[in-house]
Amino acid sequence: MRPDLLSLTRAGLCCPAGDFFIDPLRPVARALITHGHSDHARAGHGQVLATRETLAIMALRLGPEFAGSTQAVAYGETLRLGAIEVSFHPAGHVLGSAQIRIAGAGIVVVASGDYKREADPTCAAFEPLACDVFITEATFGLPVFRHARAGAEIEKLLASQRLFPERAHLVGAYALGKAQRLIALLRAAGYDRPIYLHGAIEKPTALYAAEGIELGDLRSAAASDRAKLAGEIVICPPGALQDLWSRKFPDPVACFASGWMRVRARARQRGIELPLVISDHADWDGLTETVKETGCRKLLVTHGEAEALVHWARGEGLEAEPLHLLGYGDEEADAAPVAEAEA
Numbered sequence: 001m002r003p004d005l006l007s008l009t010r011a012g013l014c015c016p017a018g019d020f021f022i023d024p025l026r027p028v029a030r031a032l033i034t035h036g037h038s039d040h041a042r043a044g045h046g047q048v049l050a051t052r053e054t055l056a057i058m059a060l061r062l063g064p065e066f067a068g069s070t071q072a073v074a075y076g077e078t079l080r081l082g083a084i085e086v087s088f089h090p091a092g093h094v095l096g097s098a099q100i101r102i103a104g105a106g107i108v109v110v111a112s113g114d115y116k117r118e119a120d121p122t123c124a125a126f127e128p129l130a131c132d133v134f135i136t137e138a139t140f141g142l143p144v145f146r147h148a149r150a151g152a153e154i155e156k157l158l159a160s161q162r163l164f165p166e167r168a169h170l171v172g173a174y175a176l177g178k179a180q181r182l183i184a185l186l187r188a189a190g191y192d193r194p195i196y197l198h199g200a201i202e203k204p205t206a207l208y209a210a211e212g213i214e215l216g217d218l219r220s221a222a223a224s225d226r227a228k229l230a231g232e233i234v235i236c237p238p239g240a241l242q243d244l245w246s247r248k249f250p251d252p253v254a255c256f257a258s259g260w261m262r263v264r265a266r267a268r269q270r271g272i273e274l275p276l277v278i279s280d281h282a283d284w285d286g287l288t289e290t291v292k293e294t295g296c297r298k299l300l301v302t303h304g305e306a307e308a309l310v311h312w313a314r315g316e317g318l319e320a321e322p323l324h325l326l327g328y329g330d331e332e333a334d335a336a337p338v339a340e341a342e343a
């Protein structure tokens with residue numbers, strides 16, 4: 001990778017002129033964090049700069065001592081770090097998620113973290129930014145990935161809930177972001193019954209509610225008689241669907257909300273009766289349209305289906321390189337986030 005303000009180190013993307021790292025994979029003196037998912041937001045940095053919401057998520061997940069010091073940065077606020085101007089802009093991925101724009105020496109680089117383009121009632125909408133170099137993920141970076149509209153998937157869930165009043169609908173959803181988006185989408189679709197939460201979903205959901213996201217009447221599944229939850233919707237981490245925990249519900253319908261549910265074999269493998277293609281990552285059209293919108297001359301792909309997106313970008317006349325950054329995972333595929341979410 002050529003200078004362009006950032007260099008690739010063992011700790012991840014580094015900006016020497018500003019003396020900081022973006023979403024570093026190991027402890028560093030100063031980290032700029034795009035969002036609160038565990039593969040991007042790690043403990044042990046000297047100083048962390050992030051949005052106020054991301055800092056709150058990190059404190060919840062990692063404990064209040066997760067960094068030596070923290071600085072909250074508002075969307076659109078410009079900071080000066082060394083010779084570099086830095087600002088955070090909405091990425092539309094989860095609450096507080098940000099793209100990080102860095103400018104210096106006449107070059108603008110945008111590191112987008114994880115992002116999506118579809119509207120999400122639980123976070124600020126992705127803001128397209130003009131730049132010279134755009135750094136993107138490519139979790140769903142293959143032309144076969146075209147996510148359905150989330151609203152249409154929610155209608156499927158509600159149709160099934162009406163059709164099977166004697167069964168409980170258990171919806172597997174990643175505990176931070178996806179679960180709260182599902183609840184908000186159900187509310188937007190007019191569903192006003194109580195929604196039941198697995199223990200691992202409760203704390204992140206309380207954080208969203210405290211941030212003013214309207215989620216309606218929520219109940220603890222642990223505090224309820226599970227055998228009596230026929231006709232109800234219960235949100236749980238994907239891993240809990242296969243647990244003994246799920247068997248106490250009346251004839252449960254196993255549902256899973258993830259972009260990977262586009263792949264039938266994945267749904268079958270996991271015994272999912274009702275797959276819901278709801279993703280917090282951009283699909284192929286979202287990725288390629290975003291790259292075009294930035295007007296960038298160079299594209300760097302951090303992780304995911306990097307080769308396909310790089311190939312596409314070169315065809316569009318851009319300079320493009322995969323960075324092969326190991327260590328960024330994919331929360332949508334995660335089968336066992338239970339332990340982490342409860343920690």
Ligand SMILES: [Zn+2]
Nearest residue numbers: 037093114331
């Ligand atoms: Zn993420």
Ligand SMILES: [Zn+2]
Nearest residue numbers: 039114328329
């Ligand atoms: Zn990620």
